[in-house]
Amino acid sequence: MSTEAPIDPTVPPSGTGCVECTESGGWWLHLRRCARCGHVGCCDSSPSQHASKHATATGHAFVRSFEPGEDWFWSYEAEQFYDGPELAPPEHHPLDQPVPGPSGRVPADWQRQLH
Numbered sequence: 761m762s763t764e765a766p767i768d769p770t771v772p773p774s775g776t777g778c779v780e781c782t783e784s785g786g787w788w789l790h791l792r793r794c795a796r797c798g799h800v801g802c803c804d805s806s807p808s809q810h811a812s813k814h815a816t817a818t819g820h821a822f823v824r825s826f827e828p829g830e831d832w833f834w835s836y837e838a839e840q841f842y843d844g845p846e847l848a849p850p851e852h853h854p855l856d857q858p859v860p861g862p863s864g865r866v867p868a869d870w871q872r873q874l875h
């Protein structure tokens with residue numbers, strides 16, 4: 761594995777939810793998976809935007825959608841969609857995990873808190 765490679769298809773996702781939101785008790789709309797290190801973060805519409813913050817902090821530019829049925833990659837650097845390789849499973853969050861999620865932490869007025 762090269763440390764220069766922007767995408768490492770062998771790394772599994774960090775978990776089923778946003779790493780930082782899980783620690784802080786936050787919630788998210790959609791999830792994005794870092795294609796380099798597997799970090800799962802929340803999307804730019806979510807209140808905390810942890811996926812793009814992770815990209816900025818680490819230089820890991822590519823994420824892949826972690827939503828069921830979506831296989832696109834996005835580069836925060838180029839601000840562009842890409843096709844990419846299959847990544848280590850699981851390829852999306854559990855099907856019984858609600859959107860927005862996670863269960864029990866989404867406020868009633870969540871739509872007004874989106875970016």
Ligand SMILES: [Zn+2]
Nearest residue numbers: 778781802810
């Ligand atoms: Zn988050």
Ligand SMILES: [Zn+2]
Nearest residue numbers: 794797799820
């Ligand atoms: Zn990363």
